[in-house]
Amino acid sequence: MKTKSKQLSKLLKSMQFGAMALLCSAILFSCSSGENDATTANTQEESGLAHHAPEAAVEDDGKGVGPVTSVEVGAEVDQALAANGKSIFEGKCSACHQLSDQKVVGPGLAGVTGKRKPEWVMNMIINPEEMTKKDPTAKKLLAEHLTQMTNQNVNEQDARAILEFLRQNDQSI
Ligand code: HEC
Numbered sequence: 001m002k003t004k005s006k007q008l009s010k011l012l013k014s015m016q017f018g019a020m021a022l023l024c025s026a027i028l029f030s031c032s033s034g035e036n037d038a039t040t041a042n043t044q045e046e047s048g049l050a051h052h053a054p055e056a057a058v059e060d061d062g063k064g065v066g067p068v069t070s071v072e073v074g075a076e077v078d079q080a081l082a083a084n085g086k087s088i089f090e091g092k093c094s095a096c097h098q099l100s101d102q103k104v105v106g107p108g109l110a111g112v113t114g115k116r117k118p119e120w121v122m123n124m125i126i127n128p129e130e131m132t133k134k135d136p137t138a139k140k141l142l143a144e145h146l147t148q149m150t151n152q153n154v155n156e157q158d159a160r161a162i163l164e165f166l167r168q169n170d171q172s173i
Contacts, residue, residue: 062116065134066123067156073118077168085158085165092152093162099169105147113170118163124149125159 063069089097096105112121116137124131124138128149131138142148154162 060136062137063119064117064123064127064138065130066127068119068122068126068159071118071122071160071163073163073167077171078164079168081161081164082168083165085161085163085168088154088158089162089165092154096147096149103145106145106149107141109166109169111170113163113167121163121166122156122159125152125154125162126156127151 098104098108099110101108101110116124120135120137123135128138128151132142132148133139
């Protein structure tokens with residue numbers, strides 16, 4: 001009888017130990033690999049987002065996304081350059097854009113050189129698909145107009161001429 005109760009208490013003890021061990025590992029497991037991971041993932045995601053927002057704001061220098069990072073524009077409109085831009089505009093842009101503030105397919109372009117930086121205007125002309133994906137202002141325009149501006153295969157030089165033409169257009173209003 002004595003040995004039996006000893007054995008029993010031994011058994012109970014080992015069962016208790018086993019249960020404790022099981023409980024501990026269950027807690028550990030749920031902490032380390034379960035919820036904890038999910039919370040870590042969430043916080044990482046959240047902090048990632050929080051991190052991105054100011055970054056995007058810093059990145060948006062108003063110059064848009066594309067090859068043009070810096071343009072020199074004179075105080076006066078270069079009339080010869082603007083005339084060149086006018087003929088390119090008429091061939092490649094006027095189907096979708098008015099020079100007034102009237103929308104056709106795209107927004108009317110009156111006042112655009114006052115609203116946007118010259119680099120932005122040129123990047124929009126040269127690189128419209130990437131602009132409407134990445135530039136916050138161009139994204140908004142796409143959301144309003146619901147048509148993607150097409151890439152008209154305008155090189156940097158011609159885009160510069162169009163910019164001058166749009167500057168001339170804005171000076172005459
Ligand atoms: C197929 C129609 C289409 C053609 C062709 C087109 N655009 Fe656009 N353009 C748009 C649309 C639509 C938008 C608004 C953004 C969007 O939805 O993609 C836009 C936006 C713009 C903007 C920004 C206007 C603003 O308010 O900031 C400029 C500048 C511009 N286009 C210039 C041009 C020039 C210059 C050409 C010719 C080389 C041209 N576009 C050819 C449709 C067109």
